[in-house]
Amino acid sequence: MSPLPTINPVEPFLRAERMPHIWCPGCGIGTTVNCFARALVASKLPLDKVAVVSGIGCTGRVAGYVHLDSFHTTHGRAIPFATGLKLARPDLTVVVYSGDGDLIAIGGNHFIHAARRNVDIKVICVNNFTYGMTGGQVAPTTPVGATATTTPYGCFERPFNLPFLAESSGAVYVARWTAFHVRHIAHSMVEAFQKKGFSFIEILSPCPTLYQRRNKMGDGLDTMHFYKQHSVIKNGANTRDVDINLQGEIIVGKFVDNERPTLQQSMEQQLRQTLRDRYAGWGGV
Ligand code: SF4
Numbered sequence: 028m029s030p031l032p033t034i035n036p037v038e039p040f041l042r043a044e045r046m047p048h049i050w051c052p053g054c055g056i057g058t059t060v061n062c063f064a065r066a067l068v069a070s071k072l073p074l075d076k077v078a079v080v081s082g083i084g085c086t087g088r089v090a091g092y093v094h095l096d097s098f099h100t101t102h103g104r105a106i107p108f109a110t111g112l113k114l115a116r117p118d119l120t121v122v123v124y125s126g127d128g129d130l131i132a133i134g135g136n137h138f139i140h141a142a143r144r145n146v147d148i149k150v151i152c153v154n155n156f157t158y159g160m161t162g163g164q165v166a167p168t169t170p171v172g173a174t175a176t177t178t179p180y181g182c183f184e185r186p187f188n189l190p191f192l193a194e195s196s197g198a199v200y201v202a203r204w205t206a207f208h209v210r211h212i213a214h215s216m217v218e219a220f221q222k223k224g225f226s227f228i229e230i231l232s233p234c235p236t237l238y239q240r241r242n243k244m245g246d247g248l249d250t251m252h253f254y255k256q257h258s259v260i261k262n263g264a265n266t267r268d269v270d271i272n273l274q275g276e277i278i279v280g281k282f283v284d285n286e287r288p289t290l291q292q293s294m295e296q297q298l299r300q301t302l303r304d305r306y307a308g309w310g311g312v
Pocket residue numbers: 049050051053054055056085086155159160233234235236237238
């Protein structure tokens with residue numbers, strides 16, 4: 028008897044032997060992976076030219092589940108690893124797929140410098156406002172007033188506005204969606220795959236186990252309803268104005284789509300110029 032045909036279009040992109048995955052019911056990370064698979068199909072990228080790099084955390088497990096060349100690196104170090112990979116293999120589309128704790132706290136310095144240098148990598152940040160895997164500690168994305176295991180009386184630190192951080196550091200493509208906006212996420216991923224330079228997509232995603240429950244926000248489905256009701260699409264919005272306000276509107280959209288030389292292009296241009304200047308008297312290079 029021939030095997031049943033594949034009915035889930037995402038299945039070919041997953042390492043079935045690694046299922047079941049570790050994500051909790053209602054977690055939004057799986058939804059983002061579904062979008063990623065659909066974006067890969069839509070972009071028609073050769074899959075042997077796509078590499079995924081993750082750090083540590085619940086989102087960091089994506090690297091282990093996708094059926095691509097992938098690297099599960101140490102905590103906070105996905106971006107430096109991806110930078111090295113891209114410089115050594117410029118023919119690859121290098122995707123960093125990790126969480127807010129990994130990318131913006133422990134790996135925060137790598138994030139701003141990779142954006143500043145315009146490294147040609149695509150950074151997908153699943154932002155659930157907390158450290159999920161390590162137990163729900165406060166993160167640099169936790170909204171003021173929200174409780175975490177390390178802020179039982181409420182977070183009192185101002186969180187990062189990630190699109191503004193990315194743009195002001197030098198990213199050429201910046202978008203934010205929530206896990207509810209599945210088509211927009213996939214579309215942004217396709218655009219980022221086609222873009223040359225540091226591209227950043229933030230996806231607000233429920234962590235029902237450690238963030239929603241602690242903050243009495245219901246389960247994953249309740250959070251999807253919340254995102255549906257509270258998000259407002261404002262493409263081209265000034266990233267200064269997109270701080271997350273869980274009491275008011277959450278601004279989502281594509282905010283930045285610029286062009287400037289990538290790290291590799293700047294390096295090659297500088298090298299050519301230096302050689303031209305140095306050997307100008309020798310009849311040119
Ligand atoms: Fe998802 Fe939170 Fe569970 Fe981690 S702890 S898998 S982020 S719901």
